[in-house]
Amino acid sequence: MDILSTLFHQQKRKIELFVPSVVISEKHVDTLEITQHPVEDKAPITDHAFRLPAEVVMEVGFAGGGSLLDLLDTSSYGLSYKLGPQEIYMQLLELQRSRVPFDVVTGKRLYRNMLMRVLDVTTDKAKENVLSATLTLREVLITSAQKNVIADKTNMSQGVSTSAIQNAGVKSLKPVNKPGLS
Numbered sequence: 801m802d803i804l805s806t807l808f809h810q811q812k813r814k815i816e817l818f819v820p821s822v823v824i825s826e827k828h829v830d831t832l833e834i835t836q837h838p839v840e841d842k843a844p845i846t847d848h849a850f851r852l853p854a855e856v857v858m859e860v861g862f863a864g865g866g867s868l869l870d871l872l873d874t875s876s877y878g879l880s881y882k883l884g885p886q887e888i889y890m891q892l893l894e895l896q897r898s899r900v901p902f903d904v905v906t907g908k909r910l911y912r913n914m915l916m917r918v919l920d921v922t923t924d925k926a927k928e929n930v931l932s933a934t935l936t937l938r939e940v941l942i943t944s945a946q947k948n949v950i951a952d953k954t955n956m957s958q959g960v961s962t963s964a965i966q967n968a969g970v971k972s973l974k975p976v977n978k979p980g981l982s
Contacts, residue, residue, distance in 0.1 A: 815935065816895055816902040818888070820860035826906050827857040853939040856906060862888045864929040885931035892919055892933065901940050913940045
């Protein structure tokens with residue numbers, strides 16, 4: 801990497817509005833659930849397999865807030881360059897508890913409609929002034945329902961003529977092979 805790309809490198813990874821100082825690892829999991837029962841010959845396989853929500857596990861670190869002056873520690877007076885580990889941790893907890901889907905940008909792809917399933921934070925003597933966290937983020941599969949209005953049962957004295965048109969799905973014809981016919 802040359803000096804200009806180092807100077808102007810922008811962090812591409814982010815969780816909602818949080819941009820980690822370092823991303824140690826990312827684990828992407830995309831799973832297709834496949835039924836275990838037999839599938840009839842020539843039946844559509846898509847009826848027997850479905851996609852589970854995507855999940856990404858990120859091990860990240862957020863640098864602690866620094867002092868504004870070299871000669872005096874201004875962070876003890878509430879004046880610092882960035883948020884400290886405690887403030888970032890509280891904001892991540894707030895994001896998790898809000899249960900509002902958000903976007904996640906990783907080195908491999910963009911995830912939409914994600915929620916933070918697990919927020920795992922470890923503090924030890926080496927990580928006292930930083931926030932080291934493992935985040936498990938899972939996609940929320942969002943769908944929409946359609947409301948069909950039908951006539952009240954008491955008004956259905958004439959059956960089909962009083963019922964509203966209903967969507968019964970896609971139909972496909974299948975030829976019938978009768979024995980003895982050529």
